[in-house]
Amino acid sequence: xxxxxxSNRDSFGTKIGVIAAAAGSAVGLGNIWRFPYVAxxxxxxxxxxxxxxxxxxxxxxxxxSEFAIGRMAQRNxxxxxxKLAPRRPWYLIGVMGILGAFMILSxxxxxxxxxxxxxxxxxxxxxxxxxxxxxxxxxxTFQSSGWHPVIWQVIFMILTAGIVVSGVxxxxxxxxxxxxxxxxxxxxxxxxxxxxxxxxSEGLAFLFAPDFSKLNASVxxxxxxxxxxxxxxxMGVLITYGSYINKKDNIGNSAAAISLTDTLIAIFAGIxxxxxxxxxxxxxxxxxxxxxxxxxxxxxxxxxxxxxxxLFFLLLVIAALTSSISVLEVVVAFLTEQLNWHRxxxxxxxxxxxxxxxxxxxxxxxxxxxIRLFGLNVFEILDWTSANLLLPLGGFFIVIxxxxxxxxxxxxxxxxxxxxxxxxLLGAYxxxxxxxxxxxxALIFLFGxxxxx
Ligand code: TRP
Numbered sequence: 001x002x003x004x005x006x007s008n009r010d011s012f013g014t015k016i017g018v019i020a021a022a023a024g025s026a027v028g029l030g031n032i033w034r035f036p037y038v039a040x041x042x043x044x045x046x047x048x049x050x051x052x053x054x055x056x057x058x059x060x061x062x063x064x065s066e067f068a069i070g071r072m073a074q075r076n077x078x079x080x081x082x083k084l085a086p087r088r089p090w091y092l093i094g095v096m097g098i099l100g101a102f103m104i105l106s107x108x109x110x111x112x113x114x115x116x117x118x119x120x121x122x123x124x125x126x127x128x129x130x131x132x133x134x135x136x137x138x139x140x141t142f143q144s145s146g147w148h149p150v151i152w153q154v155i156f157m158i159l160t161a162g163i164v165v166s167g168v169x170x171x172x173x174x175x176x177x178x179x180x181x182x183x184x185x186x187x188x189x190x191x192x193x194x195x196x197x198x199x200x201s202e203g204l205a206f207l208f209a210p211d212f213s214k215l216n217a218s219v220x221x222x223x224x225x226x227x228x229x230x231x232x233x234x235m236g237v238l239i240t241y242g243s244y245i246n247k248k249d250n251i252g253n254s255a256a257a258i259s260l261t262d263t264l265i266a267i268f269a270g271i272x273x274x275x276x277x278x279x280x281x282x283x284x285x286x287x288x289x290x291x292x293x294x295x296x297x298x299x300x301x302x303x304x305x306x307x308x309x310x311l312f313f314l315l316l317v318i319a320a321l322t323s324s325i326s327v328l329e330v331v332v333a334f335l336t337e338q339l340n341w342h343r344x345x346x347x348x349x350x351x352x353x354x355x356x357x358x359x360x361x362x363x364x365x366x367x368x369x370x371i372r373l374f375g376l377n378v379f380e381i382l383d384w385t386s387a388n389l390l391l392p393l394g395g396f397f398i399v400i401x402x403x404x405x406x407x408x409x410x411x412x413x414x415x416x417x418x419x420x421x422x423x424x425l426l427g428a429y430x431x432x433x434x435x436x437x438x439x440x441x442a443l444i445f446l447f448g449x450x451x452x453x
Contacts (some may be wrong), residue, residue: 004340009074009243018245019254021322024176025237026262027183028323029111030230032316033291034387035266036273038226040284043214044206047223048270050215052263054227058440060259061432062233062395065402067251068414070242072406076333077236080243085405093397094334096390097236101330103386104235106357107379108327109160112320113152113362114292117142119313125306127296132280136293143289146366153362154355156317160324161351164332165344176322183315184265186308190272190295193302200275206284207274221448224441225388230262234391234398237326240333250421251414252429272298288365288383328354388448396441403433 039047073080078094085091121127127135142148194200228234245251273294277284280297284290295312299305328350335346364371364378373381402411408430415423423429446452 004337006074006337009337018241018249019257020176020180021326022232022238022241022254023180023258023261024319024322025232025241025326026230026258026323027180027265028319029108029115029316030226030232030323031262031266032187032269032319033111033288034229034383035226036270036294037286037288037290038222039207039270040274040277040290041287042219042222043211044274044284045208045210046212046215047219048207048267049210050220050223051227051266054224055231055259055263057432058224058395058437059227059231059233060255061429061437062228062399063231063238063259064252064255064415064429065398065433066233066236066238067242067245067255068411069398069402069406070239071245071247071251072410072414073239074243076243076337077239077330078334079337080236080239081401085401088405090397090401090405093394093401094236094239096394097234097239098331098334100235100386100390100394101237101327102354102357103382103390105160105324105327105354107361107382107386108320108324109153109156109354109358110149110362110365110379111288112156112317112324113149113154114142115313115316115320116152116156117149118292118296119310119317121296122299122306122309122313127300127309128306130296130300132282132293132297135296136282136289139289139292144366144369146363146368149362149366150359153358156320156324157351157355157358159321160328161347163321163325164328164351165347167343175318179315179318180261180322182311183319184268186312186315187265187268187272189308190298190302190312191268194272194275194279194298197275197279197298197301199279202278203273203275204271206278207270217444217447217450221388221392221444224392224444224448228391228395229387230266231259232323232326234394236330236394239398240330241326243333248417248420250417250423252423252425288379392441392445396438396445399433399437399441403430403438 069080069084073083075083077097078091081090081094195204232238273291274284276294276298282294286293299309302308331350332343332346335341335350336343361379361382369377371377376384411430412426413419415426
């Protein structure tokens with residue numbers, strides 16, 4: 001079999017392009033859909049504190065390690081470990097990542113399909129005049145129809161595949177750079193509307209006044225899982241993107257900027273959602289539908305809500321796309337570089353398989369909801385296990401690899417671009433990836449799963 005020509009790899013054009021693409025991967029449904037619903041189920045403010053601590057103490061170091069591994073190796077998530085650790089089992093991290101990509105994109109495309117439906121509903125102005133109960137009802141009717149959300153999901157997967165086929169650098173980084181700031185501004189407008197609703201203070205207290213009695217090992221595990229999910233770490237997305245980063249960029253600064261943007265957008269989404277949740281008497285524990293039954297109420301109460309709702313859901317679709325392409329890219333980079341498949345063939349086959357598993361997820365939120373394991377349907381199992389098991393496990397092995405397998409000089413060279421720039425806090429970073437992150441992840445993991453009950 002012919003070998004892939006590695007001298008001819010893709011790469012990102014500019015430093016700002018890298019940040020835009022990686023931030024585009026990080027900022028997505030994880031921030032606006034998943035963060036509020038998981039925070040809502042896990043008590044709000046106490047969850048938020050653990051979430052932010054996880055980002056700073058564990059998430060950013062894992063992100064930086066992924067960038068360093070990818071850029072050092074100039075390979076996809078599987079090939080990177082094969083190259084840096086030949087004849088060692090570390091490549092299994094890459095295998096896990098590829099498996100994770102299938103799992104994550106399956107349910108991610110379900111939710112992305114919902115955003116397309118809501119975009120189309122906004123355009124036809126179908127939220128107008130509906131009460132909070134009616135809006136909840138129409139979401140449930142939509143979901144339980146089965147075929148209706150499946151159509152949107154297929155459309156979303158076609159869009160994702162369409163972008164990945166043409167290579168990442170030509171379209172997505174350009175759009176992401178312009179559109180992400182607009183999304184931030186729009187969320188900010190919704191924040192203002194939401195916090196000025198009568199009865200909003202209860203929602204703010206829910207998000208910001210911690211009740212530590214709500215903390216337990218499972219809440220902490222889910223906060224860690226959410227941090228991993230939101231930053232796109234733990235499954236090789238950022239190893240893959242790191243391999244496209246220019247050797248002159250300062251990856252430490254990039255990781256900090258991306259993490260900060262991502263966290264801000266999640267917190268803003270929380271401030272937009274929770275006051276409205278309480279003002280409209282919605283249950284904060286409503287689960288994956290939370291955002292979809294809350295947001296239309298805010299638009300109904302906003303001046304020019306029609307216009308804002310279209311713009312918002314459009315940007316949400318785009319945010320979902322810049323994330324889903326990064327997940328698909330992990331698989332496609334693997335297939336093209338390791339198996340020397342043509343990019344088109346790799347994209348079509350991977351996207352088709354994911355669409356099929358994705359349809360099962362979508363149906364499991366509707367007609368197939370009665371097929372359950374441990375009380376969870378297929379969608380919920382994939383959502384829960386990928387964020388809370390697969391990603392932390394991947395992150396654990398990634399920091400062990402960077403901290404203990406690679407030697408300190410290799411890491412230092414990579415972070416300082418061979419000594420040409422300064423890497424601030426290098427000592428702290430190495431200490432974290434060697435000791436703090438692995439120990440903390442392992443403890444949270446074992447307690448959260450009830451191993452130490
Ligand atoms: N971080 C993205 C979001 O918040 C989703 C995502 C993209 C992701 N790539 C990932 C999650 C890799 C986990 C791993 O929407």
